[in-house]
């Protein structure tokens with residue numbers, strides 16, 4: 137039933153959402169739908185390749201989300217009055233997506249820096265994106281702060297939205313995205329796969345707890361962040377527990393590449409280059 141308020145809205149602009157779901161899922165679907173109206177482009181939907189068509193921002197159809205576009209036709213809206221050029225998903229198909237998983241001290245930061253230099257990737261971590269968002273004064277920032285203060289995990293929908301925005305911002309001047317420390321749990325990976333597409337490669341930095349502990353100990357001597365041994369042990373244990381199902385998930389998808397991260401930075405880098413070269 138249409139409420140009187142909506143009867144004056146052009147039919148092509150009306151959309152229906154199943155609001156009887158998680159708050160972040162509903163919020164995410166609405167963001168996607170708004171995007172589809174702002175950046176309409178039907179070609180991308182028809183040639184999604186590796187990427188899931190349910191995420192097509194420009195298709196006018198979000199297949200598995202329960203949203204219902206009415207009378208879409210050719211009547212497309214661009215509220216900024218811009219000429220739509222390409223779409224996020226279409227441009228994204230030209231880029232590689234690489235996840236880098238590894239415990240604290242396994243060398244992710246060190247290696248990502250080298251990989252960015254060699255391959256021209258854009259590197260970011262979700263922790264960094266969250267910190268950046270928290271320093272802004274947005275509604276979303278307040279939502280994230282409240283969630284963190286309650287000790288809850290940031291909803292996957294919001295994390296994905298931050299990732300998508302960061303990716304969109306450098307889509308035209310990058311060869312790919314190197315996302316470190318993500319996903320932390322299988323649900324995040326599933327959501328990313330559904331909404332953006334599965335990564336081309338998931339690197340797992342294989343490193344013993346002893347090595348990671350020694351490296352972190354050395355790092356903390358030259359940093360103000362002096363973590364105690366107990367804190368380090370807790371972080372390693374938490375990483376270990378959370379990473380097992382994530383590693384198994386990508387192993388089953390044949391996207392996982394384990395790297396022996398015990399060697400010197402140069403030795404580790406050589407292995408990483410071999411793995412990355414294999415996806416080009």
Ligand SMILES: Nc1ncnc2c1ncn2[C@@H]1O[C@H](COP(=O)(O)OP(=O)(O)O)[C@@H](O)[C@H]1O
Nearest residue numbers: 239240241242243244245246351355399400401
């Ligand atoms: N292969 C390596 N051999 C020895 N030390 C390393 C190696 N990789 C990184 N480090 C050192 O270990 C510490 C942690 O590395 P970092 O790249 O910050 O790890 P992460 O980002 O995974 O927490 C840093 O002080 C770094 O210089």
